[in-house]
Amino acid sequence: MSSSISSTPLGIDPPGTVHVTHDHHELGFWRKYVFSVDHKVIGIQFLFTGLFTLLLGGLMAMAIRWQLAFPWTQMPILGKILFPETGGVATPEGYTMLFTMHGTIMVFFVIIPLLTGAFGNFLIPLMIGAPDMAFPKLNMLGYWWMWPGIALILLAFGTEGGGPASGWTAYPPLSTIEAAAPGSMSGQTLWLLALTFSGVSSMMGAINYVTTIVKMRAPGLSLFRMPLSIWGLFIAALLQLFALPVLTAAGFMQLFDRIFDAGFFTPPDIVVNGFSAEAAGNAAGGHPLLWQHLFWFYSHPAVYIMVLPAMGFVSDILAVHARKPIFGYKPMVYSISAIAGLGFIVWGHHMFMSGMNPTVGMVFMTATIMIALPSAVKVFNWLGTLWGARIRLTTPMLFALAFVSMFIIGGLSGIWMASTPVDIYIHDTYIVVAHFHYVVFAGSVLAIFGAIYHWFPKMFGRMMNETLGKIHFLGTFIFTNGVFFMMHQIGIAGLMRRTADPYAYETYAHLQPLNEFISYCAFALLFWQIFFVVNLVVSLGWGKRVGRNPWGATTLEWDAPSPPGHGNFDSQLVVVRGAYEYAVPGEDADFLPQNDPSAVPDGPTHAPHAPTPAPVHASS
Amino acid sequence: MNWILSTFERLWVTALFLAVPILGVWTWVIADRYGWWFPENVSSYGDQIDHLFYVIMWMVAVTFVITEVVLAIVILYFTERKQGRSTYTHGSHKLELIWTAVPALLLVFIAFSQMEAWNDVKIDLPRGVATAEVPYTVDEPIFDVWASQFDWRVRYPDENGNFEGAGVIESPYDIYVPVDTRVVFRLRSRDVLHSFFVPNFRLKQDAVPGMAIPVWFEAQKTGSYDLICAELCGWGHYKMAGRVHVLPKDEYAAWLATARREHRSNGADDLVALGDGDDDDDE
Numbered sequence: 080m081s082s083s084i085s086s087t088p089l090g091i092d093p094p095g096t097v098h099v100t101h102d103h104h105e106l107g108f109w110r111k112y113v114f115s116v117d118h119k120v121i122g123i124q125f126l127f128t129g130l131f132t133l134l135l136g137g138l139m140a141m142a143i144r145w146q147l148a149f150p151w152t153q154m155p156i157l158g159k160i161l162f163p164e165t166g167g168v169a170t171p172e173g174y175t176m177l178f179t180m181h182g183t184i185m186v187f188f189v190i191i192p193l194l195t196g197a198f199g200n201f202l203i204p205l206m207i208g209a210p211d212m213a214f215p216k217l218n219m220l221g222y223w224w225m226w227p228g229i230a231l232i233l234l235a236f237g238t239e240g241g242g243p244a245s246g247w248t249a250y251p252p253l254s255t256i257e258a259a260a261p262g263s264m265s266g267q268t269l270w271l272l273a274l275t276f277s278g279v280s281s282m283m284g285a286i287n288y289v290t291t292i293v294k295m296r297a298p299g300l301s302l303f304r305m306p307l308s309i310w311g312l313f314i315a316a317l318l319q320l321f322a323l324p325v326l327t328a329a330g331f332m333q334l335f336d337r338i339f340d341a342g343f344f345t346p347p348d349i350v351v352n353g354f355s356a357e358a359a360g361n362a363a364g365g366h367p368l369l370w371q372h373l374f375w376f377y378s379h380p381a382v383y384i385m386v387l388p389a390m391g392f393v394s395d396i397l398a399v400h401a402r403k404p405i406f407g408y409k410p411m412v413y414s415i416s417a418i419a420g421l422g423f424i425v426w427g428h429h430m431f432m433s434g435m436n437p438t439v440g441m442v443f444m445t446a447t448i449m450i451a452l453p454s455a456v457k458v459f460n461w462l463g464t465l466w467g468a469r470i471r472l473t474t475p476m477l478f479a480l481a482f483v484s485m486f487i488i489g490g491l492s493g494i495w496m497a498s499t500p501v502d503i504y505i506h507d508t509y510i511v512v513a514h515f516h517y518v519v520f521a522g523s524v525l526a527i528f529g530a531i532y533h534w535f536p537k538m539f540g541r542m543m544n545e546t547l548g549k550i551h552f553l554g555t556f557i558f559t560n561g562v563f564f565m566m567h568q569i570g571i572a573g574l575m576r577r578t579a580d581p582y583a584y585e586t587y588a589h590l591q592p593l594n595e596f597i598s599y600c601a602f603a604l605l606f607w608q609i610f611f612v613v614n615l616v617v618s619l620g621w622g623k624r625v626g627r628n629p630w631g632a633t634t635l636e637w638d639a640p641s642p643p644g645h646g647n648f649d650s651q652l653v654v655v656r657g658a659y660e661y662a663v664p665g666e667d668a669d670f671l672p673q674n675d676p677s678a679v680p681d682g683p684t685h686a687p688h689a690p691t692p693a694p695v696h697a698s699s
Numbered sequence: 700m701n702w703i704l705s706t707f708e709r710l711w712v713t714a715l716f717l718a719v720p721i722l723g724v725w726t727w728v729i730a731d732r733y734g735w736w737f738p739e740n741v742s743s744y745g746d747q748i749d750h751l752f753y754v755i756m757w758m759v760a761v762t763f764v765i766t767e768v769v770l771a772i773v774i775l776y777f778t779e780r781k782q783g784r785s786t787y788t789h790g791s792h793k794l795e796l797i798w799t800a801v802p803a804l805l806l807v808f809i810a811f812s813q814m815e816a817w818n819d820v821k822i823d824l825p826r827g828v829a830t831a832e833v834p835y836t837v838d839e840p841i842f843d844v845w846a847s848q849f850d851w852r853v854r855y856p857d858e859n860g861n862f863e864g865a866g867v868i869e870s871p872y873d874i875y876v877p878v879d880t881r882v883v884f885r886l887r888s889r890d891v892l893h894s895f896f897v898p899n900f901r902l903k904q905d906a907v908p909g910m911a912i913p914v915w916f917e918a919q920k921t922g923s924y925d926l927i928c929a930e931l932c933g934w935g936h937y938k939m940a941g942r943v944h945v946l947p948k949d950e951y952a953a954w955l956a957t958a959r960r961e962h963r964s965n966g967a968d969d970l971v972a973l974g975d976g977d978d979d980d981d982e
Binding site: 170171172174175244245246250251252253256259260261346347348349350351352366367368401402403404405406407408409410432433434437438440441444445448449451452455456458459460462463465466467468469470471472477480483484487488491492494495498499500501503504505506507553556557560564565567568569571572573575577578579580581583584585586589590593659661662663664669 | 708709712715716719722723726727730733734735736737738747748751752755756758759762763766767769770773774777778779783784785786787788789790791794795798799802803806807809810813814816817820821822848888889890891892894896898899901902903904905906907908909910912925927928929930931932933934935936937938940
């Protein structure tokens, strides 16, 4: 059965490293599971790393919620680890470190690695019919480049002064002047280095994804036949390519400010906590707003990096489990592109209150409000996809439906934030916190759960348990809303984010019971993930074995064995149709795989015969 | 047996998704009763801002309820329960046009309807405020607010409008202003970023070291209101509180006179250390 795949990707890598010539090419343990160049192994490495860091970031969220519900009281369990010197009671500076690290870890070491690292790596070659990534070694390097980042960010806690404490946004001068905060000592330097490692890792991935998608699609797979997951990942990779250099450069500028007193972001006459920048010989003449422009020039597109792939996964999951073609495929592609394009000219909406010229704010406001348009078009098309469908309520489908429901909330609340006058009041309040958690947690993280349940059979050749999956879904859905929906209310009541003890203010004193409710929901949300972890572990070892195509899906990855071997496919696939041919009238099968030439009247007559998809639930 | 299970599943999933709009709307309806809503507005432009919030709220609420209910209905009706296949369609050009054009018009309307309020609050300021060329009067006060870790200091000029010299008053923590009067101040920071937030005024503005940012408000009701720092400024950020006291006009004039008199008798102060009064304003 060993058949070779003729195309060496780009012909760049030396023979023998990338493409597979036979099935008996056995690698040692280290090359196979640790320093692997196989995109599937790297994807799974990213997946487990991302789930581990998700737990870390989640535990920090619990500590934050404890402090907000019961300020300055002894924190159970976590308190002993985080605040041993006070007997488990949070300290003010410790609290600022907690939310800084929660945000940093979740953005740079959870969501981006999970979406682009885990699923980008695993899915791109499989869904475009390629044997591997264009640059497998670079791919491996990208994964291992992330570890120094994780290590540094955790080490930062152990430095003198503690971890970074200037928020995940690291606004100077708080972040650049050591006297400004305990966390702005070595902790902040390590934070900058960690971000650089993570950025370089993402960059290596992005170069790989773009090259692979552009150069290595199977014959017949035109751009407009690509599954929407690939579109989401492709556009997200382009966003990273264009935006990441700016963040990296800004990070180095801040590093120079910190180490060499370069003064990019330091105004001339500041005196911080007794430390005078001028007296210290700081070159000065810099401006704090410069950092904000550079930071958000990356970090706003990063929001779309964190949601476009999720939108792609959700589109694919909806089509497969609704047994219906995607409604308005091209409008979907155009709206992904429009979100990405507009995403580059809206960064200023983070700075409406910053002191930026308010006239410029009007331009950013208009662009930001218009970005709701492609988002709305996507929602309508998802609803159109489901209308008239035959929905199967599988676990991945439930999570995909939840994404649609939650993204509606996160998208709509964005309109308030875009409006400059309304933003005067709600800027930096909990309504903003509610908004971005609806997009990034209730949106992207739920989509990631859906994607795990959906592609788990392809990754490991086994199904995840559906009953446990549905229990996991039910609790996650309820508690997610319990946590984040009520944040709108405390935000409208004016509660500021990043406030360690709000109840000292008359304005906020009555909000404590509601915050307590939110915190209980948060604790339950984390606890409920036990069902996911148990399901994951049990299914890895004992899940029901599946054939190639357990869901009856059309896209190319389901043509490969589950799990796919080195080189992915039995033979070169030739694509003859788009990605969403479900319920085609006049066809025997409910779905027509992209590479199945049998039913295409206008298909290529001499296409090499692709292997017939295995029947549903057959074993490979 | 199987159909009972699948019907049950269809129903609980529908109920779950239907609960989103129902409970969602319910929490917004009851919010006011529990104080989970705007604090009282006492500023002249607060109504403008609240009004825009409500305009957007109604559009958002209608869209939210319609889309979430449609989603729940879709789950209820189109979950696989009988033989047969999905409707085979790749989309509809007409529908795409409708659901692109209608939201586009609405969004353009929203965008344009914000601009007047934004202009009134943030752009339309008396000429020369940023450089304090506007003369100070009791009827139209102008003062400086200095933020630093972790306190607020207000500096009122002397009778001649000078921000330097013996007649200048500095008040830590408390800001005194007259009611029904347009109050203009220049917001400055001595060290890191801060943000001047008075929820009752619907007023927020970051303080940036190196900049003197002009801010104005007109309080329409006497009383004392929380001043809250809204931009992370270090470990003590959470307790960087102040109070804005809105006084009747005559009480304000009396307070100012007393403060000037007491201040003179106290003699020296630490004002000079605060800065030289020059404006490093670059906007």
